[in-house]
Amino acid sequence: xxxxxxxxxxxxxxxxxxxxxxxxxxxxxxxxxxxxxxxxxxxxxxxxxxxxxxxxxxxxxxxxxxxxxxxxxxxxxxxxxxxxxxxxxxxxxxxxxxxxxxxxxxxxxxxxxxxxxxxxxxxxxxxxxxxxxxxxxxxxxxxxxxxxxxxxxxxxxxxxxxxxxxxxxxxxxxxxxxxxxxxxxxxxx
Numbered sequence: 001x002x003x004x005x006x007x008x009x010x011x012x013x014x015x016x017x018x019x020x021x022x023x024x025x026x027x028x029x030x031x032x033x034x035x036x037x038x039x040x041x042x043x044x045x046x047x048x049x050x051x052x053x054x055x056x057x058x059x060x061x062x063x064x065x066x067x068x069x070x071x072x073x074x075x076x077x078x079x080x081x082x083x084x085x086x087x088x089x090x091x092x093x094x095x096x097x098x099x100x101x102x103x104x105x106x107x108x109x110x111x112x113x114x115x116x117x118x119x120x121x122x123x124x125x126x127x128x129x130x131x132x133x134x135x136x137x138x139x140x141x142x143x144x145x146x147x148x149x150x151x152x153x154x155x156x157x158x159x160x161x162x163x164x165x166x167x168x169x170x171x172x173x174x175x176x177x178x179x180x181x182x183x184x185x186x187x188x189x
Contacts, residue, residue: 033085034088054092060096061098078097121134145182
């Protein structure tokens with residue numbers, strides 16, 4: 001716990017000043033130049049940001065699959081919300097868009113589907129977990145392996161929707177929802 005707690009405070013040098021930074025009267029934070037993080041491993045980017053005094057950090061799945069970055073060393077940075085070279089308060093939150101190491105960064109961050117509302121969206125190609133999250137929490141949802149192999153769909157962020165019932169554009173009135181899906185990297189039949 002001591003290591004985590006100390007990572008959240010600026011380092012103070014002898015004499016009470018924070019090394020290498022000027023104060024920001026508006027936020028109380030210091031100002032620093034934001035490094036270039038794109039292409040770095042997520043853990044390395046976070047470590048570098050903290051060495052510069054940026055402690056408000058978050059990351060998201062650049063592919064819009066809403067996966068959690070459980071082991072940051074398995075992810076790489078594709079985008080950053082504050083442009084490299086920008087001078088800003090160290091209180092500014094830095095947000096890294098990331099993908100797994102063996103994946104290709106998208107040309108721009110993909111977003112998860114928005115809430116469905118009263119009409120069924122087109123979820124084809126989206127992750128099953130983001131499709132589920134876009135539907136009402138009371139929706140009855142069945143997910144089946146479209147490959148014909150009869151696999152269980154356990155980690156829904158690893159599966160993409162191939163087909164859906166009801167079809168996109170259908171009025172939603174509490175009817176059950178069915179998805180057929182394959183793992184990302186596989187082709188829909």
